[in-house]
Amino acid sequence: MGKHYISRRAFVKSAGASLAAPALLSSRARAAGGAFKIGLVAPFTGPLAAFGEAQDWILAGVKDAIAKTGNNGKPVKIEFIIKDSQSNPNRAAEVAGELINKDQVNLLLTKDTPDTTNPVSDQAELAGIPCISTNCPWQPWFFGRKGDPAKGFDWTYHFFWGLEDIIGSYVGIWDQSGVQKVVGGLFPNDADGNAWGDPKLGLPGPLAAAGYKLIDPGRYQPLNNDFTAQIAAFKKAGVEIVTGVMIPPDFATFWSQAAQQGFKPKVVTVGKALLFPTTLDSFGERGDGLTTEVWWAPSYPYKSSLTGVSAADLCSSYEKASGKTWTATLGFSHAILEVAVDVVKRAKNLNDPKSILDAIAATDLQTIVGPIKWTGKPVKNVCKTPLAGGQWTRKNGKFDLVIVADPLSPQIPIGGKLKLLG
Amino acid sequence: MTWINAVVQGVLIGGLYAMFAAGLSLIFGVMRLVNIGHGDLIVAASYLAWAVVHATGLHPLTSLVIVAPLAAAFGYALQLGVLNHTLGKGILPPLLVTFGLSVILQNGMLLIFTADTRKLDAGALETGSFALSPGVDIGYLPLLMFATALVVIAALQFLFYSTSLGREFRAVSDDREVAALMGIDDRRVYASAMALSLAVVAVAGVFLAIRSNFDPFMGPGRLIFGFEAVIIGGLGNLWGTLAGGVILGVAQGVGAEINPGWQVLAGHIAFFLVLAVRPRGLFPRIS
Numbered sequence: 001m002g003k004h005y006i007s008r009r010a011f012v013k014s015a016g017a018s019l020a021a022p023a024l025l026s027s028r029a030r031a032a033g034g035a036f037k038i039g040l041v042a043p044f045t046g047p048l049a050a051f052g053e054a055q056d057w058i059l060a061g062v063k064d065a066i067a068k069t070g071n072n073g074k075p076v077k078i079e080f081i082i083k084d085s086q087s088n089p090n091r092a093a094e095v096a097g098e099l100i101n102k103d104q105v106n107l108l109l110t111k112d113t114p115d116t117t118n119p120v121s122d123q124a125e126l127a128g129i130p131c132i133s134t135n136c137p138w139q140p141w142f143f144g145r146k147g148d149p150a151k152g153f154d155w156t157y158h159f160f161w162g163l164e165d166i167i168g169s170y171v172g173i174w175d176q177s178g179v180q181k182v183v184g185g186l187f188p189n190d191a192d193g194n195a196w197g198d199p200k201l202g203l204p205g206p207l208a209a210a211g212y213k214l215i216d217p218g219r220y221q222p223l224n225n226d227f228t229a230q231i232a233a234f235k236k237a238g239v240e241i242v243t244g245v246m247i248p249p250d251f252a253t254f255w256s257q258a259a260q261q262g263f264k265p266k267v268v269t270v271g272k273a274l275l276f277p278t279t280l281d282s283f284g285e286r287g288d289g290l291t292t293e294v295w296w297a298p299s300y301p302y303k304s305s306l307t308g309v310s311a312a313d314l315c316s317s318y319e320k321a322s323g324k325t326w327t328a329t330l331g332f333s334h335a336i337l338e339v340a341v342d343v344v345k346r347a348k349n350l351n352d353p354k355s356i357l358d359a360i361a362a363t364d365l366q367t368i369v370g371p372i373k374w375t376g377k378p379v380k381n382v383c384k385t386p387l388a389g390g391q392w393t394r395k396n397g398k399f400d401l402v403i404v405a406d407p408l409s410p411q412i413p414i415g416g417k418l419k420l421l422g
Numbered sequence: 423m424t425w426i427n428a429v430v431q432g433v434l435i436g437g438l439y440a441m442f443a444a445g446l447s448l449i450f451g452v453m454r455l456v457n458i459g460h461g462d463l464i465v466a467a468s469y470l471a472w473a474v475v476h477a478t479g480l481h482p483l484t485s486l487v488i489v490a491p492l493a494a495a496f497g498y499a500l501q502l503g504v505l506n507h508t509l510g511k512g513i514l515p516p517l518l519v520t521f522g523l524s525v526i527l528q529n530g531m532l533l534i535f536t537a538d539t540r541k542l543d544a545g546a547l548e549t550g551s552f553a554l555s556p557g558v559d560i561g562y563l564p565l566l567m568f569a570t571a572l573v574v575i576a577a578l579q580f581l582f583y584s585t586s587l588g589r590e591f592r593a594v595s596d597d598r599e600v601a602a603l604m605g606i607d608d609r610r611v612y613a614s615a616m617a618l619s620l621a622v623v624a625v626a627g628v629f630l631a632i633r634s635n636f637d638p639f640m641g642p643g644r645l646i647f648g649f650e651a652v653i654i655g656g657l658g659n660l661w662g663t664l665a666g667g668v669i670l671g672v673a674q675g676v677g678a679e680i681n682p683g684w685q686v687l688a689g690h691i692a693f694f695l696v697l698a699v700r701p702r703g704l705f706p707r708i709s
Contacts, residue, residue, distance in 0.1 A: 045529065047639045049537030189683065220682040223643040225438065226671070228431040229678035229685070232424045248539040252634040259549030260561030261427075282541035282635055286549070 035079040036071075036350055038340055039099030040109040041120045046087025050276055051112035051135060051329050055082070057321060058333045062341075065306040069341055071350055078344060081105060085116045093119035100127045107343065107356060109336050111135040112329070114144050114191065121145060121156040130357045131156045132339055135332045138162045138382045139201070140191060152380025155353075157360050159339070159372050160332075161295070161387040163195065165408055167206045169293050169389035170269050172405030174212070174241055176418050179266040181212045184234040186227075186244030186254060189219035192272065196245045203243070215239055222247055227254040231263045245271040248279045255286060266420045267291060269389070277325035280392050280399040287392055287399060289421045294390035294403055296331035296369050299413055304368045305338050311368055325399070335367040388412045391419065423557035425679060430558055432675025436668030437568030438633070441626040442648035443655075443663045444574055445619035451658035451707070452595050452615040453509060455516045459523035460648065461641030463620065466527050467493050467627025468636045472540050482542040482632050490624040497620030501613040509612070510598075524641065531638035539635040548632060567629050571667070574622055575660045581618070582660070591615060595658075650693045656703030665704060669696075 042052040085092035108131040110120035117133040124131030187197035251273035274292035298312040315326035347359040386409030390401045402415040508515040551561040582588040593601040655662025677688020
């Protein structure tokens with residue numbers, strides 16, 4: 001019964017080799033693969049599922065265009081691997097890690113709220129894999145990941161608008177209303193609410209500069225059952241404009257209680273809650289005339305670089321296929337694929353992550369959500385897309401988002417004049 | 423006047439909490455089962471009502487004629503088929519199984535109804551109100567909800583203490599073995615209790631759906647106040663649950679009047695104070 005001893009030195013050597021092996025393997029596999037692998041992480045289940053809902057349909061629509069893609073004249077086979085974040089940041093990080101280590105993707109894409117974009121971008125940054133993200137205001141993506149404006153990030157790039165665009169669009173809506181410049185703010189105690197209500201970086205400063213008085217009763221807990229205190233404070237201060245960043249159930253509770261307690265603001269401009277037409281449908285008549293920011297709409301004067309389809313046509317074919325009304329996330333679900341394919345076309349060496357990264361940084365593309373070009377403004381790694389202010393109008397029981405203000409992006413056509421709430 | 427208004431609205435919200443909690447209280451009273459899936463069952467009832475309203479065109483409140491019996495039948499089957507097997511094996515199995523039920527319900531609803539938020543339209547009832555005094559407006563819907571909570575609890579109370587089914591409920595609650603010796607089929611009694619609980623859940627679900635938007639994932643958020651109302655009022659006491667809901671609602675209303683950030687905290691503080699002073703709640707029935 002002789003025991004076989006391994007000497008300490010031999011053990012350290014072999015252990016070191018086995019630890020190093022995965023890294024060697026991964027770079028070899030990534031270099032040798034036939035197909036160019038693109039991983040996409042988005043929420044398809046869970047509370048954020050509405051954002052990811054149309055992604056499969058979008059991907060099916062661009063399949064032919066992607067099949068024809070070449071790289072510097074040579075054909076490339078592009079393979080998409082789609083992963084569900086389950087609306088959970090931990091899960092998003094986990095599947096991003098899987099895509100990087102197991103599937104050996106060459107490029108990562110991620111979209112829909114900081115809960116998805118941030119953990120995936122962090123994983124990409126850590127692993128040195130190029131990553132493009134969208135559908136999340138740039139401040140939570142950049143500062144939420146402790147980004148330093150002087151340095152920026154190495155591997156992760158983002159396109160969307162920011163809080164300053166929201167404020168600009170909202171003031172654009174209110175300036176044409178002609179009502180008392182007293183604004184009531186409804187900010188929840190969550191990442192968005194705290195960012196919007198922040199005295200330094202949020203709404204209070206710019207609103208004061210634009211001549212508006214902000215009544216902010218304080219942060220409420222999301223899924224609130226009672227807005228009596230806020231309504232009382234707004235009534236007392238003579239509030240005629242209500243704003244905030246709310247989830248749909250909270251806005252619905254507030255809006256019913258406001259009616260019950262006799263509070264009738266002239267303009268209600270709320271972010272997040274009024275994004276999806278299905279939410280408006282649930283308000284019925286009481287949704288008519290509510291205002292919100294417009295991320296993207298059929299009237300945006302852009303078309304796809306992949307298929308040539310216009311914003312209006314993309315929306316109408318989605319409506320035909322799904323039987324649902326278009327949503328603003330459609331454009332971004334499409335545009336992120338446009339940017340990815342454009343990068344594949346231009347990269348000098350598809351097997352070299354650095355080369356892919358250079359191609360991302362050099363992007364100059366007219367997409368369905370507007371021009372994408374990372375110029376270093378507002379910070380490195382962030383490119384802004386145009387935002388406007390819109391009003392939901394109800395005709396024959398169907399809601400339509402009409403653009404009423406475009407102070408920061410005059411290229412977006414105005415669809416109508418603001419109507420005050422009755 | 424704002425303070426009076428805060429208290430009045432808080433009392434009305436208390437009716438909502440009591441309705442969320444009544445089914446929970448009933449189940450705990452009869453079989454000591456803590457139903458983690460209670461909030462999701464409420465949301466499932468909201469979806470059921472939504473489907474019924476869209477298929478038949480009934481008024482949301484009238485849809486209860488169909489929704490409540492369906493929910494009760496589901497409750498009966500759920501108890502008989504699943505939950506009965508978890509009882510009598512300690513506190514953990516029912517907790518785990520109802521937690522699993524909660525996850526299954528959430529994702530099942532997502533699959534069937536998608537993540538879109540929905541709401542039931544009850545027309546003018548939703549926004550109508552009358553002025554009790556200047557500065558204190560009472561909405562018809564909150565008032566109706568409070569009244570319904572009163573009726574539901576009174577009916578449950580009557581059933582518990584004045585009918586033979588109620589006698590069986592109390593018997594198995596007091597001592598399962600002895601009740602079984604007396605010829606009571608405890609499994610069927612539990613199933614009846616769950617059916618009753620889900621009928622109350624159906625009422626809560628319809629009001630939830632009229633009151634605000636709902637989506638497949640908002641159940642757990644509704645559960646915490648229900649639990650607190652049950653504990654404040656005392657375990658197993660239905661009127662206590664109503665009192666617990668009202669205390670919670672008023673504490674939150676007054677807290678919000680000081681600062682909206684205090685709203686939820688004030689409710690939790692009230693809950694904590696009750697627990698600290700009277701660990702078994704204000705009006706406990708079960709020792």
